[in-house]
Amino acid sequence: MSGNSTVVGGRPLDEVIRRIIADVLVIAPDAVQPGKALVQDLGAESIDFLDLVFQLEDALGFGVPYQRWQRYVAANYTGKDLAVVLTPEVIEAFAVEVMAEQALAAP
């Protein structure tokens, strides 16, 4: 997807994100394409982001509080139409950010 070479559990991060989004939204993984807005294009509603962050935690193997996602959105997308701007790449970038934080925090 993004070409990002980060690996999670032996699989490329972008593939992991695609599978999580597909599972959360009950759509085919193929439907999760770059640039597709989760809300506007793929049918996500607010509660789905809770599910998504929970599944991301599972995949990454460390706690990711929902508030962390909310802070990320507030920091990067305040004033934007979230229904339009939240795409799989945004989820991936969030995952990269929290993984970097986790790597710094771990001894």
Add this chain to the structure above:
Amino acid sequence: MRERVAVTGIGVVTPIGWGYDAFGEALRAGRSGVRRIGAFDCTGMQTQIAAQVDDSTGDLLSWVEPRKAAKLMSRSALFAVAAAGMARRHAGLSRDAVDPERFGVVVGAGGMGATDLDLLMAQAQATIDSARDGASGAWDIPTFVRIFTERTNPLAPLRGLPNLAAAHVAIQHDARGPNATITTACCAGTQAIGEGLRLIQRGDADIVLAGGTDAAVNPVSVLGFSLIGALSRRNDDPAGASRPFDRARDGFVIGEGAGFVVLERESFARARQARVLAELAGYGATCDAYRITDERPDAAGATRAIELTLRDAGLTPAEVDYINAHGTGTRMNDVTETLAIKRSLGAHAAGVPVSSTKSMIGHLLAAAGAVELAATVIGMTEGFLPPTINLGEADEECDLDYVPNVARTAKPAAALSTSFGFGGQNACLGIRRW
């Protein structure tokens, strides 16, 4: 002159069949849906039998649109959505045939404790782990919080809200009218349909999807009823365990499922040339205000619910051709109910066939009254009385005609369906041929 209210569609998910045709055929055949519990390991439980829905009977998820909505559905909510969908299809009610704001939903729901087996297991495991990990071996709540938060998808507890069945039905049907959930346990389904009748009579809706749902075949609910001695322990003979009015009865059998009817204002039904199954003619509801698990020995509350229904439906006792009883198969209910029928119908009681479909499908709790109303209408429309199976020798205090063991050909012009709940709540519906 009050406009009549028609029953124009029926949908059911039951342990003996899904939908009008299959359920009706199974009722006529006197089939039992009671088996050894398969949903979980019931080893060591005093009651190891239940009337479960066989998921392979059909595709419940095919009734959910979009499929994604099922993520927020407990098993009982999914039953409700499927049964409501079947009822609407049976009524031949197209999408654009209803003004959403005139379309109401009333659902009997909210069984004992959580009904989502996965959530129950997650909670149990987190509690066990926190007690083990904590220093004292007692329930260490801070540790439980950590473990539960790590493991539990936030959507899971949300599924347990009792009002979600009615919410999901409304979303599926774009029903923006009055929406209510009734939680009077064993009589919730009957009350939900009665309140649906009132919605239309009050002018608050033209169409109502009314019914009940429950999916209590899980360890906590089964134990809950088992511990108070309400359940049959006839584990070696599951199909014979639910024996309403029989001398050897020893309690009820828990069942799961859902039943829905489409209720329609007469003028609305006529305008769209609906096929009408029956008239929902009357409703009566009372409370014993006596005890939580004992009924009044004089059956006063139950008697009055029946009398109120007769009056509401404009029926005399002589006109009642059939009663679908609450008939749980507990020592107490069957005697008290027999007394209530005698007190309310007087001399006519001896000549009125009374049967308990719980003998076949078990006790569907909040869904019972709705599924039993459906059975009553099916019988009236198809020309038979469902039997009370497993009636070997009637209790000496139960001396009415209970339609023993075999369905009977008959064309009832008017019938009653009774339900009595833990807590002393009594409800009854009156149905007339259209």
